[in-house]
Amino acid sequence: MINTLIKKIQETNAPIVVGLDPMMNYIPKYIQEKAFAEYGETLKGAAEAIWEYNKGIIDATYDLIPAVKPQIAMYEQFGIEGLIAFERTCEYAKSKGLVVIGDIKRGDIGSTSTAYAVGHLGQVQVGSKKYSGFSEDFVTVNPYLGTDGVKPFVDVCKEEDKGIFVLVKTSNPSSGEFQDQLVDGRPLYELVAEKVVEWGNECMGDKYSNVGCVVGATYPEMGKVLRKLMPNTYILVPGYGAQGGKAEDLVHYFNEDGLGAIVNSSRGIIAAYKQEKYAEFGEERYAEASRQAVIDMIEDINSALANK
Amino acid sequence: MINTLIKKIQETNAPIVVGLDPMMNYIPKYIQEKAFAEYGETLKGAAEAIWEYNKGIIDATYDLIPAVKPQIAMYEQFGIEGLIAFERTCEYAKSKGLVVIGDIKRGDIGSTSTAYAVGHLGQVQVGSKKYSGFSEDFVTVNPYLGTDGVKPFVDVCKEEDKGIFVLVKTSNPSSGEFQDQLVDGRPLYELVAEKVVEWGNECMGDKYSNVGCVVGATYPEMGKVLRKLMPNTYILVPGYGAQGGKAEDLVHYFNEDGLGAIVNSSRGIIAAYKQEKYAEFGEERYAEASRQAVIDMIEDINSALANK
Numbered sequence: 114m115i116n117t118l119i120k121k122i123q124e125t126n127a128p129i130v131v132g133l134d135p136m137m138n139y140i141p142k143y144i145q146e147k148a149f150a151e152y153g154e155t156l157k158g159a160a161e162a163i164w165e166y167n168k169g170i171i172d173a174t175y176d177l178i179p180a181v182k183p184q185i186a187m188y189e190q191f192g193i194e195g196l197i198a199f200e201r202t203c204e205y206a207k208s209k210g211l212v213v214i215g216d217i218k219r220g221d222i223g224s225t226s227t228a229y230a231v232g233h234l235g236q237v238q239v240g241s242k243k244y245s246g247f248s249e250d251f252v253t254v255n256p257y258l259g260t261d262g263v264k265p266f267v268d269v270c271k272e273e274d275k276g277i278f279v280l281v282k283t284s285n286p287s288s289g290e291f292q293d294q295l296v297d298g299r300p301l302y303e304l305v306a307e308k309v310v311e312w313g314n315e316c317m318g319d320k321y322s323n324v325g326c327v328v329g330a331t332y333p334e335m336g337k338v339l340r341k342l343m344p345n346t347y348i349l350v351p352g353y354g355a356q357g358g359k360a361e362d363l364v365h366y367f368n369e370d371g372l373g374a375i376v377n378s379s380r381g382i383i384a385a386y387k388q389e390k391y392a393e394f395g396e397e398r399y400a401e402a403s404r405q406a407v408i409d410m411i412e413d414i415n416s417a418l419a420n421k
Numbered sequence: 422m423i424n425t426l427i428k429k430i431q432e433t434n435a436p437i438v439v440g441l442d443p444m445m446n447y448i449p450k451y452i453q454e455k456a457f458a459e460y461g462e463t464l465k466g467a468a469e470a471i472w473e474y475n476k477g478i479i480d481a482t483y484d485l486i487p488a489v490k491p492q493i494a495m496y497e498q499f500g501i502e503g504l505i506a507f508e509r510t511c512e513y514a515k516s517k518g519l520v521v522i523g524d525i526k527r528g529d530i531g532s533t534s535t536a537y538a539v540g541h542l543g544q545v546q547v548g549s550k551k552y553s554g555f556s557e558d559f560v561t562v563n564p565y566l567g568t569d570g571v572k573p574f575v576d577v578c579k580e581e582d583k584g585i586f587v588l589v590k591t592s593n594p595s596s597g598e599f600q601d602q603l604v605d606g607r608p609l610y611e612l613v614a615e616k617v618v619e620w621g622n623e624c625m626g627d628k629y630s631n632v633g634c635v636v637g638a639t640y641p642e643m644g645k646v647l648r649k650l651m652p653n654t655y656i657l658v659p660g661y662g663a664q665g666g667k668a669e670d671l672v673h674y675f676n677e678d679g680l681g682a683i684v685n686s687s688r689g690i691i692a693a694y695k696q697e698k699y700a701e702f703g704e705e706r707y708a709e710a711s712r713q714a715v716i717d718m719i720e721d722i723n724s725a726l727a728n729k
Contacts, residue, residue: 189536189555255526257565287570
């Protein structure tokens with residue numbers, strides 16, 4: 114699946130991914146009102162509003178981008194109805210040719226991790242039949258439980274040609290509390306990175322592994338070191354824009370081949386119409402504002418890469 | 422919520438929790454066949470079989486135990502239908518007076534962690550109304566992202582009188598890869614434990630905190646140290662029975678007041694009928710086998726505690 118993602122990145126010349134993390138307060142009032150008129154102020158009404166909102170953004174941007182990254186928590190908070198909207202969003206994005214990265218940050222052990230992997234990336238056996246519970250192309254995975262937790266995902270990736278991104282160094286302010294702790298003089302996230310390489314060697318694409326990692330845009334110096342430590346690992350980079358990560362800092366997450374990283378923006382794209390810069394679009398044209406924000410983001414990152 | 426859990430433990434004199442982690446191969450053939458006859462070999466058929474199986478175990482054990490711990494991965498692998506069975510199981514267990522610990526091992530940052538917390542422990546706002554997406558009393562939380570990831574759960578616990586168990590030292594063989602790494606001469610899991618105490622101080626019940634932790638039964642020496650490091654933290658202990666943890670090793674997870682720990686068994690209880698010891702019950706009476714296994718487990722742990 115990493116080969117497919119790279120091909121899409123090259124075709125679009127856009128090493129970016131749009132984070133579909135819908136907060137209710139991002140969703141234009143007219144979409145909410147329409148959904149509530151039909152389904153009431155219910156979980157189903159909320160899920161319908163989320164779906165319509167996502168569909169608008171996908172329709173307005175799919176030709177420009179390689180991938181979307183729906184954050185499952187934003188759907189799961191609305192229970193079953195929210196998760197139906199999640200799955201519907203994944204399916205629709207795939208029907209538009211997009212690679213879907215499920216930001217699920219799951220992680221457990223043994224047969225339990227296998228269940229997550231099978232549920233999101235593979236197929237579950239029911240009697241003599243097989244089904245996909247959810248249908249992402251990649252998912253994010255939490256490594257705290259060690260190899261027992263990650264290996265079952267890698268096994269499913271091998272069987273199904275899918276991929277994962279393992280959390281190495283996250284973008285949030287307190288990520289250092291545990292991740293930066295020094296072990297024999299080296300931060301823990303470097304140990305995790307070495308394991309990512311080990312897991313990834315078992316599941317290679319042409320040049321890069323189907324086992325990628327997550328390194329936040331907010332820690333560029335660490336990104337630089339991690340880039341070198343994991344030469345064949347694709348880095349999913351959250352934290353650009355709203356969280357403070359800048360394009361010039363991101364160039365170090367890329368390899369000399371211009372590949373090796375894919376930068377996520379969520380709020381900066383999907384709620385672009387709320388920014389002063391895109392205010393002219395207004396609520397009604399929120400999706401066009403998202404399109405313009407995508408164009409601007411691609412240009413921002415590509416010019417930084419050109420000046421590298 | 423920790424007060425409620427402790428009260429239930431004292432009433433039943435059973436510091437145990439039954440892990441509802443249904444694997445298809447645990448479910449008696451007659452239950453599967455009935456479900457498939459009604460819904461076909463579909464995700465809905467699988468979910469129906471899981472629900473019937475769980476209901477049998479709950480009905481046969483609810484008067485003996487304080488709590489159940491459904492492992493969401495085992496449901497999530499069957500997609501939306503599986504998650505409906507998860508929610509149905511949680512609701513049914515609560516209607517029988519049981520405390521429900523959702524083993525979800527979620528963890529993200531900021532508003533995303535809030536979304537998980539709201540979805541599983543709290544109420545989500547939809548227009549002018551509020552709803553519970555899922556409805557556990559406690560959930561398990563992964564700490565790899567630091568305070569930013571855990572604090573939103575603690576905030577919801579305070580508002581809603583709910584609780585969490587944070588992964589400190591997990592029961593699996595490779596848990597040491599990162600958790601045991603020495604930081605200034607001390608294992609990382611001790612640093613996590615100290616943070617658990619800090620987070621927990623903000624959300625105390627009468628004697629114990631609503632912020633508990635997870636320490637595997639398979640590492641009793643570490644459990645002993647962690648017990649002292651976190652005197653007011655309830656420890657959820659997986660790994661008893663099938664994974665190798667023994668009752669005599671578990672006494673160190675308890676405080677002098679006889680409280681402080683709750684021991685989980687999943688396979689050992691729910692698939693008891695597959696063990697030679699309970700084979701006489703047969704598939705048809707799987708739930709009675711589970712009841713006997715619960716009785717035996719309570720006796721095993723209580724005699725070890727009496728001989729402490």
